[in-house]
Amino acid sequence: MTRAKTTETTANVGRVLRLDSSRVTFAKTLVVCGVLLLTLLLIVALMSLFGSEKLPARAALCALISFGKASCGLTADQDAILFDIRLPRILLGAAVGGSLAVAGASYQSLLRNPLAEPYLLGISNGAAVGTMIALVFMGAQEWSRPLLAFSGALAATFVVYRLAQGRTGATPERLILAGVIVTTFLSSAIVFVTTLMDATRIRSFTFWLLGDLSGSTNKLLWLALFIAVAGTFVLAAHARSLNLLMLGERDAFDLGVEVSRVRLVVFIVASLLVGSSVASSGSVGYVGLVVPHLVRLSLGSDNRITVPAAAICGAIFVVVADTIARTVIAPRELPVGAITALIGAPLFVYLLRRR
Amino acid sequence: MDSKAVCSPADACSFFAKEGRRDFLLKRQLTKPRSPKLSSPRRAVSFALCLGLLLSACSTRQNSTVNDASFHQITDEAGRNIKVPATVTRFISLAPSITEIVFAIGAGEGLVGRTTFCNYPPEAAKVEAVGDTLKPSIERIIALRPQVVFVSTASQLEAFTTELDAHNIAVYVTDSHDLDGVFRSIERISDLLGRRPQADELLKQLRGRVAAVEDKVKPQPPVRVFYQVSDEPLYTIGRDAFITDLLKRVGGISVTADVPGAWPKYSAESALAARPDAIILPTGGSMGDANSNVAAPLKRSPAVANHRVYKVNEDHLSRPGPRSVDGLEELARALHPEVFSK
Amino acid sequence: MLEARDITVRYGPRPAVSGVSLTLAPHQVTAIIGPNGAGKSTMLRTLNGGLEPAAGELLLDGERLSSYSRRAIARRVAVVAQEADLRFPVTVFEFVLGGRYAWASTAGWGWETSRDVEITREVLRETQLELLSSRLMNELSGGERQRAVLARALATEAGVLLLDEPTANLDLAHQAAILALVRSRCNTRGAAALVVTHDINLAAEFSNQVLLMKDGRTVAFGRPEEVLTPEILKEVFAVRVLVDAHPVTGVPRITPVHEALR
Numbered sequence: 001m002t003r004a005k006t007t008e009t010t011a012n013v014g015r016v017l018r019l020d021s022s023r024v025t026f027a028k029t030l031v032v033c034g035v036l037l038l039t040l041l042l043i044v045a046l047m048s049l050f051g052s053e054k055l056p057a058r059a060a061l062c063a064l065i066s067f068g069k070a071s072c073g074l075t076a077d078q079d080a081i082l083f084d085i086r087l088p089r090i091l092l093g094a095a096v097g098g099s100l101a102v103a104g105a106s107y108q109s110l111l112r113n114p115l116a117e118p119y120l121l122g123i124s125n126g127a128a129v130g131t132m133i134a135l136v137f138m139g140a141q142e143w144s145r146p147l148l149a150f151s152g153a154l155a156a157t158f159v160v161y162r163l164a165q166g167r168t169g170a171t172p173e174r175l176i177l178a179g180v181i182v183t184t185f186l187s188s189a190i191v192f193v194t195t196l197m198d199a200t201r202i203r204s205f206t207f208w209l210l211g212d213l214s215g216s217t218n219k220l221l222w223l224a225l226f227i228a229v230a231g232t233f234v235l236a237a238h239a240r241s242l243n244l245l246m247l248g249e250r251d252a253f254d255l256g257v258e259v260s261r262v263r264l265v266v267f268i269v270a271s272l273l274v275g276s277s278v279a280s281s282g283s284v285g286y287v288g289l290v291v292p293h294l295v296r297l298s299l300g301s302d303n304r305i306t307v308p309a310a311a312i313c314g315a316i317f318v319v320v321a322d323t324i325a326r327t328v329i330a331p332r333e334l335p336v337g338a339i340t341a342l343i344g345a346p347l348f349v350y351l352l353r354r355r
Numbered sequence: 356m357d358s359k360a361v362c363s364p365a366d367a368c369s370f371f372a373k374e375g376r377r378d379f380l381l382k383r384q385l386t387k388p389r390s391p392k393l394s395s396p397r398r399a400v401s402f403a404l405c406l407g408l409l410l411s412a413c414s415t416r417q418n419s420t421v422n423d424a425s426f427h428q429i430t431d432e433a434g435r436n437i438k439v440p441a442t443v444t445r446f447i448s449l450a451p452s453i454t455e456i457v458f459a460i461g462a463g464e465g466l467v468g469r470t471t472f473c474n475y476p477p478e479a480a481k482v483e484a485v486g487d488t489l490k491p492s493i494e495r496i497i498a499l500r501p502q503v504v505f506v507s508t509a510s511q512l513e514a515f516t517t518e519l520d521a522h523n524i525a526v527y528v529t530d531s532h533d534l535d536g537v538f539r540s541i542e543r544i545s546d547l548l549g550r551r552p553q554a555d556e557l558l559k560q561l562r563g564r565v566a567a568v569e570d571k572v573k574p575q576p577p578v579r580v581f582y583q584v585s586d587e588p589l590y591t592i593g594r595d596a597f598i599t600d601l602l603k604r605v606g607g608i609s610v611t612a613d614v615p616g617a618w619p620k621y622s623a624e625s626a627l628a629a630r631p632d633a634i635i636l637p638t639g640g641s642m643g644d645a646n647s648n649v650a651a652p653l654k655r656s657p658a659v660a661n662h663r664v665y666k667v668n669e670d671h672l673s674r675p676g677p678r679s680v681d682g683l684e685e686l687a688r689a690l691h692p693e694v695f696s697k
Numbered sequence: 698m699l700e701a702r703d704i705t706v707r708y709g710p711r712p713a714v715s716g717v718s719l720t721l722a723p724h725q726v727t728a729i730i731g732p733n734g735a736g737k738s739t740m741l742r743t744l745n746g747g748l749e750p751a752a753g754e755l756l757l758d759g760e761r762l763s764s765y766s767r768r769a770i771a772r773r774v775a776v777v778a779q780e781a782d783l784r785f786p787v788t789v790f791e792f793v794l795g796g797r798y799a800w801a802s803t804a805g806w807g808w809e810t811s812r813d814v815e816i817t818r819e820v821l822r823e824t825q826l827e828l829l830s831s832r833l834m835n836e837l838s839g840g841e842r843q844r845a846v847l848a849r850a851l852a853t854e855a856g857v858l859l860l861d862e863p864t865a866n867l868d869l870a871h872q873a874a875i876l877a878l879v880r881s882r883c884n885t886r887g888a889a890a891l892v893v894t895h896d897i898n899l900a901a902e903f904s905n906q907v908l909l910m911k912d913g914r915t916v917a918f919g920r921p922e923e924v925l926t927p928e929i930l931k932e933v934f935a936v937r938v939l940v941d942a943h944p945v946t947g948v949p950r951i952t953p954v955h956e957a958l959r
């Protein structure tokens with residue numbers, strides 16, 4: 001499709017979805033989210049049929065539908081592959097994608113900048129440093145990883161926010177600048193720690209840093225899923241405040257928004273979301289940037305619909321990207337962050353040129 | 356800096372430039388600004404001096420190498436043509452495997468530099484360290500004035516080799532994909548260092564031990580092995596890893612022997628589907644207790660069910676050198692205990 | 698009704714506003730004029746709770762301002778500031794509808810009721826933006842955007858309107874339109890309005906009382922005729938002025954007399 005046609009089609013789709021009444025209603029949100037949720041379920045089911053080992057499609061689908069109760073003719077090994085390896089990994093991908101997309105969407109609304117993203121703001125790196133400290137010093141305790149990741153993300157958030165305080169408050173430009181400073185500083189900290197590791201550790205760590213969904217115990221998976229869902233709900237509950245905040249903190253304050261409280265909630269919840277994602281799968285980039293953008297392009301800027309929609313679309317994006325990462329050079333694997341970057345970067349350039 | 360070296364051209368240039376600049380500035384302060392034409396002779400003089408020093412420095416270096424003992428051209432194990440002196444008395448090793456080879460053939464006195472990871476044999480600790488395997492200090496290396504620097508393909512040193520070439524330090528790259536390749540490495544390094552007789556003796560012993568093992572395991576059926584390089588993320592050995600060859604020689608067959616590459620990141624599903632009969636966990640040594648647990652997808656494999664999970668000293672297996680045979684014997688004892696019980 | 702008693706606001710060691718008192722009563726438009734840095738906008742920001750006064754009292758409908766929640770204040774006091782920062786695409790309708798936030802039953806969530814929509818439509822009619830309601834805000838001209846900002850403030854149904862230089866950067870037609878809207882709100886619905894402006898003649902035209910500030914203090918407070926005298930204005934602005942009566946409306950007309958500039 002030519003560029004002009006693609007633009008037109010996207011705009012038309014957008015117009016249809018906005019239903020030309022230019023207002024988001026409860027009914028519309030329900031419909032859109034319902035459709036997206038259904039799509040996510042279909043994608044999850046479909047992607048579980050792909051992997052480095054071939055599974056008989058019909059038997060696999062039958063087993064999925066019966067929630068693993070019926071064997072449907074799968075061998076014990078195939079059953080283990082489907083339910084112990086593939087499905088948990090797909091669910092983790094959904095949790096990570098949803099968390100990062102929602103965190104990105106909230107930062108963009110709060111900071112009034114479409115470029116705000118957990119990675120750019122140094123929050124992903126903060127969580128990575130926290131995870132690294134947990135791995136090196138408290139490797140035995142599993143809970144230390146998400147806990148320190150969350151602390152790292154939160155610490156980075158507050159450092160960025162303090163750095164960005166000027167006489168006129170923390171303008172979005174200063175926040176992005178502060179975020180870039182913190183990101184680059186933390187990146188060098190990460191590189192420094194890797195120089196203290198031996199060769200084999202470095203290899204596996206570098207892979208993890210690029211986003212790796214292959215290693216996760218069940219406990220971390222449930223934590224990640226819980227945080228993704230709970231975080232989305234909490235942020236969606238502040239969607240109307242975020243709508244006003246998007247038009248300026250002062251205006252929002254005048255119209256009745258408790259700005260500092262909402263800001264605190266968004267920072268904490270977003271740090272939790274980023275922390276849990278990074279603790280379980282390293283830094284998967286571009287999800288928090290590209291997905292909210294696409295969602296806003298098609299559905300408008302009202303956070304009451306874009307926050308839940310971004311969560312679901314982020315989940316879909318990462319699940320698909322991870323399926324590519326684990327099948328394209330099977331039985332070897334690529335880090336999922338490489339695929340999200342490969343798709344996300346050109347997509348982002350395209351979006352930038354549209355504005 | 357080495358005090359015997361000639362004042363480097365850079366130092367000379369900056370000296371003259373400073374002098375010229377200082378006079379120039381002084382003159383400007385005392386008198387009215389001159390026209391540019393009058394100040395340029397001073398600049399031209401310092402420039403000419405710099406150029407002269409540079410050229411002379413280059414030529415003296417050239418002269419010194421030509422006057423030394425003769426050189427010959429050889430091809431290293433990565434297929435590169437390099438020029439090495441006929442007698443090598445000063446050299447640096449940038450890989451633990453090479454350090455072990457050097458000491459095993461009795462060439463330790465010529466070793467003037469090593470990496471921080473070169474911890475075997477104990478005598479190696481007396482040699483000066485120039486950094487780690489990934490980012491060694493080029494200044495240190497140059498300051499030690501080696502004639503040859505030995506490098507292993509395991510380190511990514513392409514950019515670095517061009518810099519050493521510029522200082523006329525030969526870089527010899529070792530690259531062994533199997534045990535025979537390791538033995539060849541030992542031979543060629545010993546040729547370079549003039550220790551061929553010692554190497555021959557060493558290789559006779561090593562080859563003998565290998566043959567002994569191979570004979571004992573020949574009648575045994577091969578054991579399907581999964582070699583776990585790291586548990587999370589899951590890494591294993593591929594087609595090009597020399598451990599794959601080792602496993603073959605000890606009556607095992609790596610279930611990932613056909614996977615392209617040397618250290619692939621492996622899919623959990625495929626690890627599960629592989630159902631290995633034995634699992635090797637390289638750990639200990641420099642690694643500490645990392646990788647001492649079987650990765651999750653393998654927890655229900657026959658290997659775990661039959662308690663055939665073996666920990667092996669990682670240092671023996673990750674360094675293609677004389678201790679690889681130690682590693683080979685460890686693997687053989689692990690996979691075929693019935694043949695090797697004392 | 699909003700009352701400010703002896704307000705002092707500090708930004709650091711020096712007070713930006715000291716000892717200013719003001720009452721905004723229904724049906725009344727009050728103008729604040731004064732040189733740059735006089736503390737006019739600071740005073741305005743303090744009146745809706747945006748800035749904490751270091752001393753003095755603020756009473757909204759008889760109760761202390763600090764006893765109201767943020768949303769409760771927003772239902773009673775609305776601010777019309779300079780143009781909004783519009784980085785995200787939002788339609789005029791959605792923008793004005795945002796003014797109904799303070800009336801939501803839950804903070805931060807909830808959907809607009811049909812009453813909200815009705816009021817928004819009415820306010821858009823009032824400000825003559827009905828035809829533009831489905832256009833994006835950044836497609837509008839400066840004057841139309843300012844009307845939309847005023848419409849949003851009107852949609853809050855607040856009894857007190859605080860306007861910070863609403864006519865800056867607007868052409869004559871739009872200046873008149875905005876202030877006429879404010880005036881009509883005050884007349885018909887009994888709202889109280891405070892307008893911070895640099896345009897002394899507009900202040901004279903539309904306001905019932907004028908507060909003249911300099912260096913954070915009240916210089917004069919009263920009806921336009923009382924405050925806008927040549928002596929007082931010369932003292933505050935260091936510019937000679939002529940004051941006569943507007944030929945049509947009769948309100949004070951201030952004409953500055955500059956040194957020969959040509």
